[in-house]
Amino acid sequence: DAGITQSPRYKITETGRQVTLMCHQTWSHSYMFWYRQDLGHGLRLIYYSAAADITDKGEVPDGYVVSRSKTENFPLTLESATRSQTSVYFCASSESRGSNQPQHFGDGTRLSIL
Amino acid sequence: DAKTTQPNSMESNEEEPVHLPCNHSTISGTDYIHWYRQLPSQGPEYVIHGLTSNVNNRMASLAIAEDRKSSTLILHRATLRDAAVYYCILRDFSNSGYALNFGKGTSLLVTP
Numbered sequence: 132d133a134g135i136t137q138s139p140r141y142k143i144t145e146t147g148r149q150v151t152l153m154c155h156q157t158w159s160h161s162y163m164f165w166y167r168q169d170l171g172h173g174l175r176l177i178y179y180s181a182a183a184d185i186t187d188k189g190e191v192p193d194g195y196v197v198s199r200s201k202t203e204n205f206p207l208t209l210e211s212a213t214r215s216q217t218s219v220y221f222c223a224s225s226e227s228r229g230s231n232q233p234q235h236f237g238d239g240t241r242l243s244i245l
Numbered sequence: 246d247a248k249t250t251q252p253n254s255m256e257s258n259e260e261e262p263v264h265l266p267c268n269h270s271t272i273s274g275t276d277y278i279h280w281y282r283q284l285p286s287q288g289p290e291y292v293i294h295g296l297t298s299n300v301n302n303r304m305a306s307l308a309i310a311e312d313r314k315s316s317t318l319i320l321h322r323a324t325l326r327d328a329a330v331y332y333c334i335l336r337d338f339s340n341s342g343y344a345l346n347f348g349k350g351t352s353l354l355v356t357p
Contacts, residue, residue: 175344179343223288236290239286239288
């Protein structure tokens with residue numbers, strides 16, 4: 132199906148473990164984004180990517196690593212998970228950088244770190 | 246991004262039109278007005294955007310004031326599925342391609 136897909140939808144893990152959240156889009160959009168959503172903070176940008184092999188930090192990048200070897204995939208890795216990283220994570224994509232370009236979001240991954 | 250102000254919540258009856266207001270008195274000439282919504286347990290969903298003229302699409306209409314200091318998202322016939330948080334966001338060229346500033350939005354309740 133066309134669109135943006137996140138996996139897994141739900142994940143429970145323990146502190147200190149590595150966990151990778153996957154994001155796949157079928158539109159060949161240049162830009163991809165990772166946000167986290169927490170009560171009281173709204174959505175905050177973690178990392179974004181302008182193209183394959185080009186990534187940059189957002190507002191809250193500490194503790195996260197991203198890569199983008201292919202245009203369609205943008206995985207987010209928590210190298211050593213902490214309880215403060217319990218959140219809902221959303222991946223998004225947009226065709227270009229223009230201010231008239233919408234971002235299209237996945238359904239999110241609900242991550243709990245015990 | 247310039248700041249937007251929206252009511253915290255609104256209520257509508259099913260099958261009636263809904264007008265969701267947004268104030269953006271500090272909008273600049275190059276700011277686009279975007280609307281997104283987020284249904285419970287889902288990711289944000291793009292609704293509509295515009296610059297100066299009113300816009301229509303299959304989901305909604307966007308009415309932009311002549312001075313562009315306010316706008317209104319219009320849902321022509323609300324359904325229960327339209328119950329969501331609606332966000333009005335300004336996007337300018339200087340930071341486009343980066344984060345969307347969702348703010349608190351308006352929580353829309355639709356009653357049968």
